[in-house]
Amino acid sequence: MEVVPERADAARNRLRVLAAAERLFAARGVAGVTMDDVAAEAGVGKGTLYRRFGDKGGLAVALIDERERELQQRILTGAPPLGPGAPPATRLAAFVAHYLDLVATQLDLVLLSETATPGARLRTGAHAFWRQHCRYLLHEARAPEPDLRADLLLAGLAAEQIVHWLRDEHRVLADLADGLSSAALALTNRQPVAPSHDLST
Amino acid sequence: MEVVPERADAARNRLRVLAAAERLFAARGVAGVTMDDVAAEAGVGKGTLYRRFGDKGGLAVALIDERERELQQRILTGAPPLGPGAPPATRLAAFVAHYLDLVATQLDLVLLSETATPGARLRTGAHAFWRQHCRYLLHEARAPEPDLRADLLLAGLAAEQIVHWLRDEHRVLADLADGLSSAALALTNRQPVAPSHDLST
DNA sequence: AGACTATCCGGACTATAGTCCGTTTCATGT
């Protein structure tokens, strides 16, 4: 892993692009901004944009990155129930609530980053972190198939789904946090033997 | 609801397009076919394509539709455990397994239909059916928040996620069916511990 | 049959994401 320091012009342009994108997204909304717009506003060629960020989703990821790292820090070294110290099930519920909050504050940006290309959601560094955390907690909580269930839980936290709950079904964030935390806890349990008699049908 | 019968030329072209699309997808793979290709192969203008199917995802939906209706029939009127008669938890597990199977046989097509536009997955008629079915079963199984948990389960059955499990993580279908059925059953359970969504820390 | 109208058809046109490659700039070693 040979690490080459970033060249001065590259650093300058990276900052320019990030600042321009933030400005434009704030002004016209994520949907109303094209990559040409960003390049023009940043005073940079389109090739530069793509060289550095890969695609439109990559640009969104870069903008989101900073705030996500803050939550990651709190998970790794912060106070319980988010950080270490609380029982895994409690930490899981706390994670769900905080993650929902984080996503909700920048919904369109996260939606862009996750839907720019199929499978984009599953390929970001941040997603690997969330997945690892959920896997660990589910494992500690003695859940069966913790890896699979971590993915299932995170699928429910996909921006597309959250947008649907919030904007199409008009649910409120707090209820989502409650309901999904509860579901996450349910996922920590090994299911008992099927209920004995079903009289309803 | 005034129902106007389909005009003869419209019907003819609809069939032409569907046949052409099927041919091309089979020959060159879903990713290697453009809408212009489909229009040309069908001997039809592009406007016709879009008038009828809305967008690329809509075309995929139309192609998928037939097989999905078959599973829907089996759920509504078929034999248990898929159809009525078995306990809801059992039916839920059966649904998960059969749905996975169905999707896996036409993965790329379903992926296209769900990722053509953000939120497309949640807007198809078929999805409304699956959601209603899962809601009903979870409700019957006395699961808390059956609606939310139905969405969570179906999020885990999104094509994007299944593709990831199958192609990136090399899981096998049978294990997915087992693991997700088990997770679905876990979701039918009430959670013993009360969740706390205190964000103040 | 002939006129009439709602619907449909088709392909040129637009918008935008993403690529390519000749040119420029930076960092380093002399």
Place this chain on the structure above:
DNA sequence: ACATGAAACGGACTATAGTCCGGATAGTCT
């Protein structure tokens, strides 16, 4: 300072999804 090679730049170019609207057509009514 200057030469040099690697890395970055930029904007013209390509590919493809999706729109638009003048003209054609099917079904209906008299």
